[in-house]
Amino acid sequence: xTTLQRKHHNPIAHLSDDDIANLGRELDxxxxxxxxxxxxxxxxxxxxxxxxxxxxxxxxxxxxLFSLFPPAxxxxxxxxxxxxxxxxxxxxxxxxxxxxxxxRDSKIHSTTWEWDNASPSELWKHSHNEVHHTYTNVxxxxxxxxYGIMRVDEDQRWKPxxxxxxxxxxxxxxxxxxxxxxxxxQIGKYLKGKTDKEEFRGQGKKVLGKIRRHATxxxxxxxxxxxxxxxxxxxxxxxxxxxxxxxxxxxxxCGHFPEGVQTYQKESIDGETRGEWYLRQMLGxxxxxxxxxxxxxxxxxxxxIEHHLFPDLPSNRYQExxxxxxxxxxxxxxTYVSGPMVRQVGSAWKKxxxxxxxxxxxxxxxxxxxxxxxxxxxxADAVSTGADDRTGVGVQGLGEHLVVHxxxxxxxxxxxxxxxxx
Numbered sequence: 001x002t003t004l005q006r007k008h009h010n011p012i013a014h015l016s017d018d019d020i021a022n023l024g025r026e027l028d029x030x031x032x033x034x035x036x037x038x039x040x041x042x043x044x045x046x047x048x049x050x051x052x053x054x055x056x057x058x059x060x061x062x063x064x065l066f067s068l069f070p071p072a073x074x075x076x077x078x079x080x081x082x083x084x085x086x087x088x089x090x091x092x093x094x095x096x097x098x099x100x101x102x103x104r105d106s107k108i109h110s111t112t113w114e115w116d117n118a119s120p121s122e123l124w125k126h127s128h129n130e131v132h133h134t135y136t137n138v139x140x141x142x143x144x145x146x147y148g149i150m151r152v153d154e155d156q157r158w159k160p161x162x163x164x165x166x167x168x169x170x171x172x173x174x175x176x177x178x179x180x181x182x183x184x185x186q187i188g189k190y191l192k193g194k195t196d197k198e199e200f201r202g203q204g205k206k207v208l209g210k211i212r213r214h215a216t217x218x219x220x221x222x223x224x225x226x227x228x229x230x231x232x233x234x235x236x237x238x239x240x241x242x243x244x245x246x247x248x249x250x251x252x253x254c255g256h257f258p259e260g261v262q263t264y265q266k267e268s269i270d271g272e273t274r275g276e277w278y279l280r281q282m283l284g285x286x287x288x289x290x291x292x293x294x295x296x297x298x299x300x301x302x303x304x305i306e307h308h309l310f311p312d313l314p315s316n317r318y319q320e321x322x323x324x325x326x327x328x329x330x331x332x333x334x335t336y337v338s339g340p341m342v343r344q345v346g347s348a349w350k351k352x353x354x355x356x357x358x359x360x361x362x363x364x365x366x367x368x369x370x371x372x373x374x375x376x377x378x379x380a381d382a383v384s385t386g387a388d389d390r391t392g393v394g395v396q397g398l399g400e401h402l403v404v405h406x407x408x409x410x411x412x413x414x415x416x417x418x419x420x421x422x
Contacts, residue, residue, distance in 0.1 A: 024275030057083035089299025137284035176245035255304035257348035287338035
């Protein structure tokens with residue numbers, strides 16, 4: 001049975017085994033309805049997206065040949081940034097999930113597609129499709145939880161290293177495609193001697209070879225073709241890749257890191273039924289609300305819940321089935337975590353900062369139940385218990401948690417320094 005991490009109130013305690021089995025059958029029915037109705041409309045959609053993305057990239061690179069002129073630099077950089085986002089999110093990610101394999105088009109197939117990203121598709125499909133989607137939010141199993149550099153749950157033992165995790169997360173966001181490539185290589189396992197050296201070296205050569213080809217294209221060939229605009233074209237390519245990295249990182253953060261998303265113990269997958277697997281995906285993911293343009297620019301990963309329930313369904317169908325999935329949440333008494341992107345990103349970052357500190361941060365000085373650290377303790381208690389009552393909004397607004405008196409900050413810092421030194 002799916003086991004949640006340290007919850008004072010178990011959000012699935014009211015569900016019987018029969019309830020969970022029925023939930024699984026209803027979700028199977030939704031999936032089958034989409035499978036039975038896939039057709040030319042869906043095929044035309046992905047072909048048009050691919051065609052439009054390639055024309056946008058080509059046109060943007062052509063404009064950047066004249067990037068010495070500020071308007072050309074701006075137009076070309078915006079266009080190239082958007083084209084890179086679309087290629088990674090709506091095309092590459094979803095094609096490699098096998099969402100379009102049913103078309104039997106060898107050019108749009110998970111076994112042949114190679115995306116514009118530092119990580120080779122072969123490595124990414126293993127770490128993402130096979131590992132992350134199988135062990136979603138299971139601590140110690142799902143390496144996407146914190147990417148091995150962050151603490152993402154109170155049950156993870158705190159170490160002084162985690163004090164810097166807001167910095168690690170920011171740097172990872174700026175260099176996201178390279179961080180994912182390193183993560184897919186499982187460098188940590190290699191350093192611990194848990195992977196075959198020859199296999200690691202072979203995979204490493206593939207990653208470095210791909211990085212070299214992309215760097216040559218974006219930072220050497222394209223700038224040289226721009227002649228007098230070489231330097232400005234170089235900065236445009238650097239900017240486009242940075243924008244793509246920051247956007248992709250933000251979308252991924254919104255999918256599994258906001259407050260209200262559940263994590264699970266390793267034992268949760270022992271004897272797990274199909275209904276329980278569905279339940280884990282439902283409570284271990286979060287959505288982003290917004291308009292059609294936002295959904296498109298996220299690769300429809302704004303419907304992260306629907307994507308984790310049905311990772312192989314065409315992405316253009318997620319918005320269509322979302323109301324049906326949400327109705328199941330309501331009927332079975334579950335919380336559908338969703339919110340605007342700004343709020344979800346803020347919630348995820350708040351969690352990164354909160355978990356960079358020890359669980360009892362700010363409580364040591366409160367033996368008498370009062371004093372400078374009282375506000376810090378009250379906020380920490382609200383965070384640890386409020387997860388049961390939230391519906392996709394944070395425990396409180398992010399701004400409220402940032403407003404503290406100078407004296408309280410000094411007291412909390414003294415406590416933190418003392419605990420780090422222990």
